[in-house]
Amino acid sequence: MDLPVKRTPGCPFDPPPELADLPPMGRLVFSDGHHGWLATSHDAVRTVLADPRFSTRPNLKHSPVPAGQDRRPAPPGLFAGMDPPEHSRYRRLLTGQFTVRRMRQLEPRIERITADRLDAMAAQGPPVDLVQAYALPVPSLVICELLGVPYTDHGFFQEQTADLVQLGTDSRRSVAELTRYLGELVRRKRADPGDDLISGLTGELTDEELTNVAFLLLVAGHETTANMLGLGVFALLQHPEQRALLDADVDNAVEELLRWLSILHLGAPTRAALEDVEIAGELVRAGETVSMSLPAANRDKEVFDDPAALRLDRPGARRHLAFGHGVHQCLGQQLARIEMRIGYRALFERFPTLRLAVPADEVPTKDDAVVFGVRSLPVAW
16 A cells, blocks of 8 residues: 555645554555555554564664665664664663753743743734744754754754755755754864753763764754644634633643644654564564554544544543654653643733634645644734
């Protein structure tokens, strides 16, 4: 079967309808001709993500989309492409930087960043592009402060990371540019450390390792959250009855938006079987790659009642797999939750009459990117 990669035309919040008709584990021919699998049920996806018999090493996996093919071993520090025990070493070093307690200590600063961006929006006056004025700057400022990246350089890394998640483009130039920039930053931090994550790890990692760790955190730290902020606001503007529930339990509202939107939608993540493993009644042979559909898993009717509906007060919304599962579960998930909780609430408190400035079907979406979102979101109030 072919892997559905686009959202339903005219209904950008819904995954391709054919995903609902697929079996929990189905055969999939990958872009390079590899015969692997597509997992779509919540149980199958969760099982694969938690099973150590499946590897995340890029040299063992095949990609369901041509732009994702890079079957070289992960370089030192790029721990997302490593299995334990190599992965465990980096994860342990970083876990202390991303504890719930430390993330909560950042809340006053995130609230200040958010308020400053809202002030700028108010001064500019409607209409404004919410993506450029709010959804991108907020997580960019936060991750810049956390890593010790000068915010004056945010335009550069936003441009490079946007290229990285765009399908059909050669990302090697962006990778090289970001690596060069971060390598220079690491060397400056080693010579003159500050109170930031990169400086705190200079005594534990080599320049190459720290450059790649920073690369991973910088890209992951703003691209996904920025898309969730923009797309989440679009969804709430389209569902005013749900928007009214936002303040009642903003924590649960964020979990439901994460479930319902599931912005990683192009057969990500993937794992390679290290040995024969039975999943959902199917035998996955050693060497075969399993691609996983998070949108399908997060709308599994066996787990979520009326899964196609957006319900901010949904019981059990936190059972979603938007942040993955197992040892590779998103390291910065608590930071993302805080940014979304503060970001959504503050925006609608400041602009309670916020509305789209163009018809909904004229809002451009990222149908050709690994991370789904809106390219721009013109709003008024």
